[in-house]
Amino acid sequence: MNRRNYLIRRALQALASLFVIATLLFFLFRWGLPDPTTALVADGLSPEQRELVRQSFGLDQPLWRQYLLFLQNAVQGDFGFSFHYRAPVADIIWERLGNTMVLMVTAILVAYIIGVPLGAWLSWRRGTRADTVGIFAGLMFRSAPMFWTGMIGILVFGVMLGFLPTSGMRTLPYEASGFFDKITTVDFLWHLTLPTIVVALYYLGSPLLIMRNTMLEVYGEDFIEMARAKGLPERTILYKHAARNALLPVVTQLAVTIGLAAGGQVVVEVVFSWPGLGREILNAVRTSDFPLAQASFLVMAAFVITLNLLVDIFYSTLDPRVSFK
């Protein structure tokens, strides 16, 4: 099998995975979650009145018809109307996903931009006190749950010192309206600071340690010995030769992390009142808002699967031992 066929095959497999996930979710929700109109009892709606609401949601149709309709629309990119918001699901998801990604991607990039050079430097200083402190710090932030560091951050910077905003994305009154206008305001960046620091600290450990360890491996390779033999300075060897070759696993890890980021870190969104997709999906599941929950899950799945696919392809081209069977 040649490379092109392999790629096509993998892409088809990814699509198949998405289809399986969509189907699983569809039936899981309808069999497992409570009736979406149950909550209306608290508003005093009678069973007949609730039946009307159920009809307006299309839930009076037979399950297979609902399923077919769902597939048919999903293929066209139409995920229907949210039961709760009475608005197209796609609009809600893009908005929330945007909020999530701004926070997560910023934080992850910050973590990698700091973590990668720091890891390289630690490998160079291996065995010293700096190395130990670096490893300790990286692992420590990785070990502390984000909701806790977030709470402590709010306590210290928001409540005690009072100079960083602790919740939401902006302060009143709002000036910008579009998404890009919004995220480029100073006020927004100011709100982004604390959650970004908290998330970045958590993610810092992985580029740091991966980089450090891969660098140590690379030091053993022949070409480094060659460079040394040529009498190049250690610093040049470190950053030009070794680091370049050690970047591969870090980049892979970065791709995987960003893929998983679409799901957001629900706890961070909760602690910082960040209107992201993670919180929205919890609400959608809680209120049995099937269209919104289905689509949110699918979007997250699509993200992860796509990035994993990229990583797979990337690897298969690099490691000849994995043949295209």
Place this chain on the structure above:
Amino acid sequence: MMIPSYIKSAAKPLRLVLSDRLAVIGLAVLSVIIAMALAAPLLSTHDPNVVNEVEDASVLTRQLGEDGAVLWTLEPSLGEYAIQAADEDGAGGGIAVGRHGSVFRYGPDGWINIGFDTDVDLNSVAIGPDGRALVVGANGTIAVLTGNDWTKVDAPSPAELRAVAWIDAETALIVGATEEIWLADFTSAPIITEIKSPVGRGFALNAVQRDADGTMLAVGARGLAIRYDPAKKQAAIDRLGTQREMNGLHISPNGHALAVGERGVAVRRAAMGERWVEEETPDTRALRAGWVGDNGSAIAVGRNGIIIEHDGAAWQRMPAESERHFRALLVAGDTLIALGSDRFVNRLAAPSSAHWFGTDHLGRDLFSQNVYGSRIALLVGFLGALLVMLIGTNVGLVAGYFRGRTETVLMRTVDVMYGIPFEPFALILVLLFEPSLTIVILAVSLLTWRTVARLIRSQVLSLRERPFVKAARVAGASDLRIMYLHIFPNVMPLVFLELAIIVGVSIIAEATLSFLGLGPPQSISWGGILHNARLSGAWRTAWWWNLPPGFFIMTTVLSVFFISRSLELIANPRLRARQ
């Protein structure tokens, strides 16, 4: 012949762990936490679920600060039982009575414990014109205190007597919890006469006072008011204009009257014969006792440290040093004293010798909660990790070894699992079933084995092409034998490494679920403590509530990571060579 290789591969990581300083520290810390979990019942100082309440004979006096601001100041406690009532003696002193037979006299030298000969709960005291004090309480207790001598009076029934007031020097009226109205006559030998109530439905009467015209007014449940006329020896219904339960009544000599009750109700009458007017008070919680002077100035006290004063225009809440429950007011000359306190919840107490890590919003001991919290964390951490390794390793082995259709199916399943986000999935599980420990472990393991399976598979993929596997195959070894006896020992280091990492991941995952309120109910976990702290809204001030659990989570996970780091060296021998 193959077994020793297992032991060897298992012993190697242990040696490695022991040779790494950080790993040894990690191992030590983890052992301490495991010991803490095992010995939780011994270590904890309190039952972690019990609401800690304190009863106390509390005394607060009204003090004026330098800036003239009023502050009700906490005085030394009189004992461990609540004060229920007090009366002044007209000479700057008074007597207070309370639960468990407490009797105290207040005078120029402060408080003196007089005591009662039984530990019955005393509910009311009235000092007569001749200085005799009449005390009533539970089980039909009636006693007269002359000087320091007690005289008991036999009651017609063991009723719960709530209040007493003197009519004149020789007669007094006693009222009780099931509408008892008793006339006590001390002219000669004490005689108790039961007066027929005009209502007769067994409603509680909580307070009684002598009105300015010499009649007696009793108030109680459902805003009930009964007026007893000593001349006619008859009781009749009166109206206060409220339907709330009335707890306290005070009438000044010139006829100013104040009745206070549940839900912050205060009704007032300016003079004998005037209408009762309900006044707005600053709190909706129960008022228990009131005092009104001839000039109409008034004070009322209630539960949760509520002391309100009427400044002529409106009721104002006064700052008090304590959130205790007040039951009585004693106006002894110029000294104003508020007395209580029934059992009050010891909420949000800062760390002290009684509660090392303080208490939460329901007065539960946080040290004990943190100690017990280690159990869930470790249980989920290790059980979850084992389950993950079991699934992940086998899937990885099978997929990597057999390849072909088996691999496709398994690895597509892994892909599908990758596409499912953790928290929402756990929520679905909780909605599908009931929140429980099993669900948490299941959620953690179902969504973590995917990583392990992938890692193991990729390792197996390269191992299966190695010469020793090929040799075994040529020698006719079965697939199972090759997989578990030839390949598996070679992935063991990776398995150990992953196991350690997954333990850490599981602990954080459990904490996350508990923090989101999806954890097992009726159990205590570190994440759950943080969940409560945030939910209660008190976490910004109660630092003792949110610091320790997070610190415990961090320490536990960190120690596991330290151990895992040393294991990495065997999983990746080239690293060791360079270290």
Place this chain on the structure above:
Amino acid sequence: MKACTRRLGYSLLVSTALAFGAASVASAQERVPAVTIGTTTEAYDPIRYEAAFIIAEKWRELGLEVNIQPTEFSTLLGKFYDEQDFDATIIGWSGRVDRLDPQFFLGTLDSRQSAPGGNNPGGYNNAKYDELFTAQSQEFDVEKRRDLVHQLQEVYTPDAPLTVLFYRDEVVAYNNTAFDGMNAMAGEGLYSEWGPMQAKPLGERKTLRIGGPQEPDNLNPLASTSVWGWKWMRLYYDRLVRLSPEVEPVLWAATAINAVDEKTIDVTLREGMTFHDGKPLTAEDVAFTYNYYKEKKFAYFGAYLAPLDNVEATGDLTLRFNLSQPSASFANIALSQIPILPKHLWEGIDNPGELTPEAIPMVGSGPFVHKGYSRGEIMSLSKNDTHFHADDIAVDGVEFVIYADMEGVFTGLQTAAIDMTAWRMEAGQIPLAEKQENLTVVSVPDFGYYHLTFNTRRDPFGDAATRRALTMAMDRERMVNVLLDGRGEVGHSIIAPVNAFWSNPFVEQFEFDMDAARAALKDAGYSWDAEGRLLK
């Protein structure tokens, strides 16, 4: 100390059990099977969660085996109302203004509502109650109706089909340096429809900012089924009648309402009203709105409009409501809840429930004008200067800031980003707010109630004597003291005391009394085995 009394009570219990056991036929009796108390998860409502434990502790002392099952809220509702699969469940009704009329709460014990999905899942069935219920719903004389309502409360309480646990005060706060004139309304708190109309700005900013932990589901008057949606929409839609802060009906868009007979109501409209787009508001619009709601079968208003047959415009400003059955509450409740929609914008819309947010005509005639809605962030209104009530409104607009939870709302209040909370504060926030000079904390009694409902179809709760005994064994005083920190009241009737006109203060109250509970169980034919377990 506590353990000590318990042990004492226990041994006492055992000895009485033994004494009576010997004399009676206790050996022929069987253990009472375990019962399950359903409640919310701790995350959803820690109060109801803990309340279950307080109840279970005392029931267990009586020798009953009790399990507690905390369940996610929607699942709990489904099991309770739809499946009726429960022994005893702790749940609550919120106090919405329209429920001050006793019709709704009394209806929850009507046996005709006991089918699955109905409001009486406990299945209480009392013919006398049903008869009185029908009588009161058709009684137009308010004094007579009150007698009937009082009787209803006296009829059901001795049967103890449910235990009203407590009414919980809503504790809210506002910034007293930014706004003045904030009056709380029972069941609504500060965020009542009058709040924005009465608030007086003290500072530079004249726009009132309200902060809430939730946002409306949507702002479509033919799709929104949430309190949050309607609390906002009623600010920019007018109604014929509004309920005053004292919860008296006040003529609003109507200037006269006359009941011609039991089934006919004539309404005269105020002159000179216009919609926000400048078009005049006439009787045609009002008639259209009511008929449109009927025709589109909008479920949320289904109960209000059930007695209505149709509405006809009899002139430019006069209308006639034709009812299909007499209804005592129609004039107050329906006329005060249905918004007036502009006919010219809605008549062409056939499927109003499917409108995308952009397509919804946000045009009303109310005292405020819809300005914007950014989902998850903010909603805003500006003042309608041409409204007949405009002179009495001091603010120039209203903004509703949406937070993720009460934590966010409280931070907003502390940092003066908002002026008042739309929802009650958490227990731990109240003392913090009380300490802050510029915040005024307001405690508002509620007439909604938390209750434990027995499934009267299941043993052992089919028997009124058992339910009575178990009610006596509920330490509700403790719930109020410990869980609510005293901010609430033990409940004795489904009509709360704060609803003073309808509440009957003389209903039977079940004081917490374990001895009485034991005696009542014994009278009901229960006994105890040697371990103190309950037998029947």
